[in-house]
Amino acid sequence: MNWNDLLRLPTTLLAIVAGVLLLLALAQLLAARQHVRERRHVTAAGHTLLLLVFFVLAVVLGGTAMSLRGYRFLGEEAPVVQIDAQILSPQRWALTLTWPDGVTRKVMLAGDDFQVDAVVLKWKLPAMLAGLPPLYRLDRISGRYDDATAEMTAPRTVIDFRQAGTDDLIDLKKQMPRWFPEVDTVFGSAAFLPLVDGGHYSVSLMRTGALVARPDEATQQRISQPLGE
Structure with a gap:
């Protein structure tokens, strides 16, 4: 780094x-x-x-x-994580996650899709006028099933990426709101995409707090192919 x-x-x-x-x-x-x-x-x-x-x-x-361990300053559009997928068996995947600083991690996921959640910390008006940029951190990645019944009954996998544990600023804000009057917590929109074998995905966070997941061209073509082709 x-x-x-x-x-x-x-x-x-x-x-x-x-x-x-x-x-x-x-x-x-x-x-x-x-x-x-x-x-x-x-x-x-x-x-x-x-x-x-x-x-x-x-x-x-x-x-x-x-x-604030794990948080970063948020610009106009911040790359959050790169994801490479490899299928192990039906609805079982090995994902390689690569962060912007080059750190990688391998995780196992169950489901048809991956879903990424990030947390955005925005500030109230005085701090915003002072030019203090929002902060963000990757919160978790989880598996998601296309079928709602499977979502309720099939094995669920969730990987938590919090680094500060119970001392995370959001937890402290909930426990002692008067100590952090300028903090306004906003949870960024979750982004999910279908998983395909050999798929490569880029996940970014917009300044508004919205997560955007994009497959590369080859992955998009495989996602768009009808089943069985």
């Missing part, structure tokens, strides 16, 4: 700022110790107060960074 990719991660930016604040807190600690030695207690108290402020801010930003 290069620096351009890293700087699209709010976790990275917040961690950098938290690190700078910790360095400032350390500088205030050294200055306070020096003034104590020189018996300049009022000045030392001022540096101690700044030390506490910088340290608390660093802890808050560090905690926020942990709650």
